[in-house]
Amino acid sequence: MKELFPAKQVIGFVASLVLTAIALLVYFTDMTFTVGMTILLATAFIQAFLQIVVFMHAGESKDGKAIYTNILYAVVIALVTVFGTLLILLWDM
């Protein structure tokens, strides 16, 4: 029985629903902009990661390592670009 039950997928599905609900809270409750934004960003990133790993099967094929390297590289460059830009144009002007 254990092999037949897709535990990973079900947990993933429930988790993504919970994440969506938390994100919706931001709309329905009254909180400051910063807190709201933080919650949205955090849930969005966890959600994206969840989808890639659980439902898009990253890491399950034999070039799983290449896929994760690629994602890591992309994330690093995106973060550098975004925070670099903020530093240059806002924080250190």
Added chain:
Amino acid sequence: MEFLERFAIPHPSPAIYASMVAIALVSIGILAGLTYFKKWGYLWREWLTTVDHKKIGIMYLVSALLMLFRGGADAIMMRAQLSAPDMKLLDAQHYNEIFTTHGVVMIIFMAMPFIFAFMNLIVPLQIGARDVAFPRLNALSFWLFFAGAMLFNISFVIGGSPDAGWTSYFPLAGNDFSESVGTNYYMLAIQISGIGSLMTGINMCTTILKMRAPGMTLMKMPMFTWSAFIANVIIVFAFPVLTVALLMGTTDRLFATNFFTTDNGGMDMLWANFFWIWGHPEVYILILPAFGLYSEIISTFSKRNLYGYSSMVWSMVLISLLSFLVWTHHFFTMGQGALTNSIFSITTMAIAVPTGVKIFNWLFTMWKGKIRFTVPMLYSVAFIPLFTIGGVTGVMLAMSAADYQYHNTMFLVAHFHNTIIPGVVFAMLAGLTFYWPKFFGFILNEKIGKVTFWLLTVGFVLAFFPMYITGLDGQARRMYTYSEATGFGALNMLSFAGAALMAIGFVTIVYNIYYSFKNSSRDIGSDPWDARSLEWATHTPVPEYNFARTPQISSSETFWDSKKNGHELFKGEIEEIHMPNNSGIPFVMGMIFFVAGFSFIFALWVPAVISLIGIFICMAMRSFEKDHGRHISVKEIIETEEKLGGAK
């Protein structure tokens, strides 16, 4: 009449009208010639619809050479205007237009297709593949580049050239300060060819990761393939930034959005920021394949394997990462604080370290090697000291405090030409000479080649070294004239003389091709240079399927092993080969993109919408088409192999 007025040039001159007539005559001549010699069918079957990586490579090569002459004409005009104080050859507006088109043409439409030419020609052969991973996408990439290049090149006769510099900084590039359609041309032409580059990036990465011959692990790839791989990884990560920035710029100009405006919440510096997030990685996209070519050439003509293979690879990986961490060094003077500038100063200087590693590796490869001074080797040997000077002045510029002195002077112009000409252009010419016999079946004349080399090298030094001095003395870049009192006259005249020598040098390349085509021996075998890596293991000219049997790889110099150590390169029976079919869709899509781009530039909404729909129809046709390629029979392969000099 009112409708046609928008196509008029805002700032005409007799030279532009003369070019208009010349362009019309040449176009009519080409069309008439094709019809007269009944070449339309040949052109369509063999070139316009081809998906063969070798033919696409040759088309990139020809385009790059043509664009070299277009950009070169701009250059010589600028140098002539500056050759003496208060010259009256060009006025300020024409000078602005010319330095803008010079920069864009040279980087986007000359250097980029040049490296794509070599990636297409060499990479599949070096990894023992039959073609790239997505041959039809590859054709589409070329035709998008071609459409972009043509679009950009007609700007000066229809509607006016862009004139805000190749960096096209806002607010200058906004509608308030650049009223003509010129900057629209900039936005759309680069956009179209940029999409093509991005597709090449994905295509080449996939090819190199997935299609290597059995036995070729990553660390057994020839160095040019490694450099192409890293360059394409950078393309995949850097070009999307350019795409988005150009799109924002386009909507600012056409639909009155306010991304880069100075009021209504816009932020003009955001453009400069985006431009260089793409722009600095872009210079490494250009230089890395050049490094790859130099590596192949230096080890071939030193008769030694490349020194420090793995440090070569790791330094490139490091460069690819660092190249995304330095962009602010292009605008140290735009007002951000000392903290930011210091951070980016340090990351910039750090790039010099892996670059230095490579320089030493080339030197150690030559050390105790049996060096043959052929033309490709001459370029490579000259590259090392000249490029080092360019790198050292780069480190000078990287000191943000000092950059307040150097920025926007001729010193900067000298720096980047000092890296790009001996770095990229010399590599392309060396590669051209080195690989010419592989694809055209004869060697370019070495004597004429040496004359070219000396003209270019001496010309380069004369043209650009004086700029270091005048730059330090305060001669500004992008200024169309200067007064006698500045004392810049003599050095600028020297510069002009150097530029003239270079111009003669480029003409001798064309003469060399013509001369060698007529006189060179065709009996050169398939390995005229006694070379080392896999691309030389197949016949000359290369059959469409590249290798009759899939090669077995022993090392990064598999072909050398097969010549010297008895490694058996080709094993087993010849089998049927599966090849992709030709297709007209990429060409048609390229042309539709051209029309779409043109319509957007002039805000002609009806044709713009129609052509966008046309693009989607082409994509839909491709999706629903059943095309399983074709098979070359064993009999046909054996016949071809025998004709080309025996089965290998």
